[in-house]
Amino acid sequence: MSTRFDVIVIGGGIAGCATAHYLARDGVSVALLEAGELNAFASGANAGSLHAQIPHDPFVHKGENWARAFTPAVQLFKASLDIWTGLEAELGADLEIGVGGGLLVGANDVEMRQIEAKARIERDAGLEIEMLDRAAIRERAPYLSTNAIGGAFCPSEGKANPLVVAPAFAAAARAHGAHIVSNAGEARVARTGDGYEAAAAGQLFAAPRLVIAAGIETGKLVESLGGSIEIQGFPIQANVTEPAEKFLPHLVYCAGEKLTMKQTRIGTVLIGGGWPAKLDARGRPVADPASLAANLAVAKSVVPAVGALQIVRTWAAIVNGTEDWLPILGELPGAPGAFINYVPWMGFTGGPAAALAIAKMVQGQRPDMGFDLAAFAPQ
Numbered sequence: 001m002s003t004r005f006d007v008i009v010i011g012g013g014i015a016g017c018a019t020a021h022y023l024a025r026d027g028v029s030v031a032l033l034e035a036g037e038l039n040a041f042a043s044g045a046n047a048g049s050l051h052a053q054i055p056h057d058p059f060v061h062k063g064e065n066w067a068r069a070f071t072p073a074v075q076l077f078k079a080s081l082d083i084w085t086g087l088e089a090e091l092g093a094d095l096e097i098g099v100g101g102g103l104l105v106g107a108n109d110v111e112m113r114q115i116e117a118k119a120r121i122e123r124d125a126g127l128e129i130e131m132l133d134r135a136a137i138r139e140r141a142p143y144l145s146t147n148a149i150g151g152a153f154c155p156s157e158g159k160a161n162p163l164v165v166a167p168a169f170a171a172a173a174r175a176h177g178a179h180i181v182s183n184a185g186e187a188r189v190a191r192t193g194d195g196y197e198a199a200a201a202g203q204l205f206a207a208p209r210l211v212i213a214a215g216i217e218t219g220k221l222v223e224s225l226g227g228s229i230e231i232q233g234f235p236i237q238a239n240v241t242e243p244a245e246k247f248l249p250h251l252v253y254c255a256g257e258k259l260t261m262k263q264t265r266i267g268t269v270l271i272g273g274g275w276p277a278k279l280d281a282r283g284r285p286v287a288d289p290a291s292l293a294a295n296l297a298v299a300k301s302v303v304p305a306v307g308a309l310q311i312v313r314t315w316a317a318i319v320n321g322t323e324d325w326l327p328i329l330g331e332l333p334g335a336p337g338a339f340i341n342y343v344p345w346m347g348f349t350g351g352p353a354a355a356l357a358i359a360k361m362v363q364g365q366r367p368d369m370g371f372d373l374a375a376f377a378p379q
């Protein structure tokens with residue numbers, strides 16, 4: 001005997017919880033199955049940056065053609081940032097959202113030329129980017145080191161607290177009638193005559209439609225349905241300082257090295273940027289002290305004031321990736337009714353818009369996002 005729903009969602013990170021919310025809000029009966037606790041993986045362990053700019057490091061390494069192919073993702077992030085601004089009202093929760101703008105800092109002429117080239121592509125994609133020279137960046141961000149000779153400012157970027165966002169989506173989904181099962185163990189999915197079955201928590205769930213929102217486990221679930229999808233996972237780490245007086249209103253990046261930095265509402269400074277962590281003997285991500293030292297050295301060289309602060313915590317988690325950095329959103333070829341919701345690298349930022357789009361697709365509607373989602377199709 002199975003319990004029937006309209007849709008089964010696998011995964012209780014931001015992708016799954018937000019999808020369950022938008023489906024339940026539309027009156028769709030939905031069961032979300034999470035192997036462990038909700039928000040226990042990347043969605044609760046990320047650095048809380050709300051990005052829109054094309055990430056600088058892959059831009060430098062992969063080049064302008066890659067960046068142009070990546071612009072649909074910029075449009076997804078832009079659409080998501082619009083949703084983020086109304087998300088606290090939508091979910092009835094304080095998500096500690098702050099939109100102070102993001103500042104990519106250059107320290108030499110080569111970096112400034114790269115920043116300018118990237119900004120041209122971002123503007124073509126409809127993103128607002130302001131180029132700042134030495135005087136302008138000094139005035140905008142007096143906390144920066146005198147090494148900064150200019151940069152690019154994107155006013156729509158910001159931050160939110162990843163510890164509360166997916167749980168707030170889950171709570172709102174529950175309030176709309178979603179059935180959310182955590183600690184269900186790894187759900188196994190199979191096709192049936194009229195849809196899909198998922199075995200989890202000692203029960204059988206059945207539905208005509210399935211959404212796979214399982215982060216780095218997405219590939220495995222797709223394989224169990226006879227499909228194949230290439231995804232990646234990398235252990236990376238992030239750090240947080242003791243609280244300090246407010247001095248950092250922006251999300252700060254550095255063109256020369258991996259860095260993201262922002263100050264939270266309580267004054268702590270979150271320092272990250274995707275520095276590699278290690279895997280322990282059981283394959284679990286653990287912090288790498290060498291990455292910690294290197295990350296902090298970069299942070300201090302860009303924003304000297306952080307040098308006076310104690311780091312109180314460093315943590316590691318697996319970030320989900322794809323080779324081309326593009327999300328995978330849509331119906332799985334050969335498995336009608338099965339959808340993938342997978343946003344790599346910046347899946348916290350893109351989570352709300354991707355989930356809204358998937359919720360519409362699952363209901364047989366064309367998502368009206370203001371741009372074409374074709375670049376993300378699983379095929």
Ligand SMILES: Cc1cc2nc3c(=O)[nH]c(=O)nc-3n(C[C@H](O)[C@H](O)[C@H](O)COP(=O)(O)OP(=O)(O)OC[C@H]3O[C@@H](n4cnc5c(N)ncnc54)[C@H](O)[C@@H]3O)c2cc1C
Nearest residue numbers: 011013014015035043046047049187215217346347348349
């Ligand atoms: C250290 C770090 C910093 C980051 N910083 C940022 C940032 O600042 N900004 C940003 O936008 N993004 C950031 N990211 C990326 C972002 O966190 C992820 O892209 C996003 O959280 C992915 O969400 P998800 O819901 O797809 O996956 P996850 O959060 O990994 O959730 C997937 C869930 O599926 C469950 N699951 C898997 N298989 C099964 C199964 N068979 N049955 C039941 N449940 C299953 C897992 O238990 C898990 O809870 C960062 C990531 C890391 C690791």
